[in-house]
Amino acid sequence: MLLMKDIILDGHPTLRQRAKEVNLPLSKEDLDTLRQMMDLVENSQNDEMVEKYKFRPSVGLAAPQINQSKKMFVMKTADENFKNLHKYAVVNPKIISFSEEKTYLSGGEGCLSVDEEITGLVERSKRIKARVNLVDLETGETTQVILKLNGFPGVVFQHEYDHLLGVLFVDKMKEYLPDIEPIEFGVNA
Numbered sequence: 001m002l003l004m005k006d007i008i009l010d011g012h013p014t015l016r017q018r019a020k021e022v023n024l025p026l027s028k029e030d031l032d033t034l035r036q037m038m039d040l041v042e043n044s045q046n047d048e049m050v051e052k053y054k055f056r057p058s059v060g061l062a063a064p065q066i067n068q069s070k071k072m073f074v075m076k077t078a079d080e081n082f083k084n085l086h087k088y089a090v091v092n093p094k095i096i097s098f099s100e101e102k103t104y105l106s107g108g109e110g111c112l113s114v115d116e117e118i119t120g121l122v123e124r125s126k127r128i129k130a131r132v133n134l135v136d137l138e139t140g141e142t143t144q145v146i147l148k149l150n151g152f153p154g155v156v157f158q159h160e161y162d163h164l165l166g167v168l169f170v171d172k173m174k175e176y177l178p179d180i181e182p183i184e185f186g187v188n189a
Helices: 028-044 047-053 151-164
Strands: 060-062 072-078 085-098 102-105 127-135 142-150
Touching: 028 047, 028 060, 028 072, 028 085, 060 151, 072 151, 085 142, 085 151, 102 151, 127 151, 142 151
Parallel strands: none
Antiparallel strands: 060 072, 072 085, 085 127, 127 142
């Protein structure tokens, strides 16, 4: 089981590297890693596990955050209206289009790899389209799909995608974002 001690922090060189493509079909090792990553995210959303293991709340985790420079991440979150669940294990994603319309999380973004006290406003595209290999964590099978995301799940995807490029949210923080409509929802990714 992955714990908070397994998350590397800003300053570690792996967080600043561009992650490498993952070979498909997935190796047993990569599939096990994705499963453990999803377990950490789900455990961080479970009050009993948070109390027992001192997890910080999260909605996503990228492989570089556990010191594996590979193009893969997991995310599990509802949209800002709590209507749809977005639970994905993603390998070799490529954002193929961004909307010109921007947004940001009103409470700021946070990150498990950045000091707990730091949150910041980050301008993100309101809508994205990405070509990804979705992994079925039960069977290990991958399916290439085009994901269209907006709102909070779109922001989470962009945050995790940045990790694969060696970019942290603190690199993009702004003090003020005028004339952009915020999303009223958020936790650490």
